[in-house]
Amino acid sequence: HILNVGLTTLKRGESSMYRKCIKRILDFPVALIGLIIASPVMLIIAILILSIVSLFLGAKSISILDLVNGNEEGVRIFVLSRLPRLITILATGMGMSIAGLIMQQISKNKFVSPTTGATIDSAQFGLVMCMIMVPGAKIFTKTIVAFIFALIGTFMFMKIMSKIQF
Numbered sequence: 001h002i003l004n005v006g007l008t009t010l011k012r013g014e015s016s017m018y019r020k021c022i023k024r025i026l027d028f029p030v031a032l033i034g035l036i037i038a039s040p041v042m043l044i045i046a047i048l049i050l051s052i053v054s055l056f057l058g059a060k061s062i063s064i065l066d067l068v069n070g071n072e073e074g075v076r077i078f079v080l081s082r083l084p085r086l087i088t089i090l091a092t093g094m095g096m097s098i099a100g101l102i103m104q105q106i107s108k109n110k111f112v113s114p115t116t117g118a119t120i121d122s123a124q125f126g127l128v129m130c131m132i133m134v135p136g137a138k139i140f141t142k143t144i145v146a147f148i149f150a151l152i153g154t155f156m157f158m159k160i161m162s163k164i165q166f
Contacts, residue, residue: 051090055082103154107161114154122153 056062058081066074100113107117114120126149130142137145 047090051086054086054089058082103158106158109161112161118153118157119150123147123150125149125153 055078056064058077060077062071062074062077062082065071067078096114099119103112103114103117103119104110123146126146127142129149130137130145134141
């Protein structure tokens with residue numbers, strides 16, 4: 001109600017005091033969200049909560065009770081699928097963030113990331129080339145080829161960036 005009265009007064013332009021009051025009221029949620037997002041502790045808590053949620057989401061539904069009661073199928077899905085998936089996702093995210101930071105420092109450009117620096121596209125191209133050239137290749141071979149193509153693409157991008165004058 002206070003917000004509606006203040007906005008009505010603001011529209012009529014009756015008082016600058018109301019303007020200041022309404023501006024503070026409207027800015028508070030934005031500042032609060034910024035404080036929550038910027039806090040490293042809150043980010044760690046968010047990652048932990050989302051990681052726990054991720055462990056129980058998938059094609060086959062499992063619950064904490066399945067793990068506690070020793071449900072063989074639930075435990076097997078958890079250990080063989082959900083846990084490795086979570087560890088892989090977290091490791092990949094950390095690796096991509098470190099790679100992005102290194103690329104930003106080398107190129108002296110804060111907008112460069114592995115997605116804009118041709119790393120991901122090069123890896124995808126390498127994977128496609130491997131699938132075309134060696135259709136029966138094992139997953140390890142495909143991973144190595146994608147990694148090599150990602151490195152080559154990133155080095156080419158960085159070489160081009162070093163030639164550009166700022």
